[in-house]
Amino acid sequence: MSPGAYARRGLVLGGAAAGALLLTGCNRLSQAPQALHLIDKAEGLTRRAQRLLLAGQPLAAEYRPSEISRVFKANGSIDPQDPAYRALAQNGFANWRLTIGGLVERPLSLSLAQLRALPARTQITRHDCVEGWSAIGQW
Template identity: 60%
Template sequence: MHKGLQRALMNRGALAPEFTREQMSPVFRANGTRDPGTPAYAAMVADGFASYRLQVGGLVDRPLSLSLAQLASMPSRSQITRHDCVEGWSAIGQWQGPMLGTVLKAAGMRQSARYVVFTCADLYNGEPYYESIDTIDAFHPQTILALKMNGARLTVPHGAPVRLRVERQLGYKHAKYVTGITAVSDLKSIGKGKGGYWEDNVDYDWYAGI
């Protein structure tokens, strides 16, 4: 479906349902990459992610290089939401971390930016995994950079140290192992131009609204 039509059908301010702790799933499977397995990632795991830096750039006035400690010091949001996988399974879990919009505001994202691209530590076909969302979802209050899951720091299988949570979309949009955020005006130069690895290679919808 065309990006514009997909977005037009979605209420810009609608919230994803949130749940109670009693409704959390006893098992929340890890899907996709479970360990990037690269020397660079292994080195970060070995030092407890002390060397991790989130690079924020593109159409911003103040490019950032944020440590995990700096991200953790930002105002945090906690939410218990349902993760819906394109494969047909769902699970409810708690996620906590700074809102993506807070990070983008700190970087001074320019008005010319229309999309936000995420680059990740895991490799597909030898290249970093990538995903994107538009600025509407980027500044949605439930879109966060999760540092914790179910009250504990993210584990490697679940995307440590930083995972995108964009709660109004299917699971493949929730990029794990995020290392870079780039604000762009269009997606033409991102991968094959469809805005994400699965969109480019399996023809998944760019907007995977639920």
């Protein structure tokens, strides 16, 4: 093997070792209050920059109603046989609730009626499925 190959191999191994050493402190760093404060500040800056640069632009390309796909594949079942689903469907989902929890500032639970009472907005966008197909639909 040439001397250059040994030098490259040493460089790669040294870089991998240095990276592994740096990563050992990542978990502790990610829990440090100072690091979390810095991340929060950076997130706010990123949000303001995005809103400044992309003001008035939709997040996804929008299409005309005439471009809506005639066939839109269902992902999974359109008639679930699950007993819990069947019980909810029997009474028009009156007992169903959307629970928002976890690492959120204001956890809450909303009924279907409460969701339907919220202001509505629709958009016509393309759904690109990881299975390899795409379709334009109104949401």
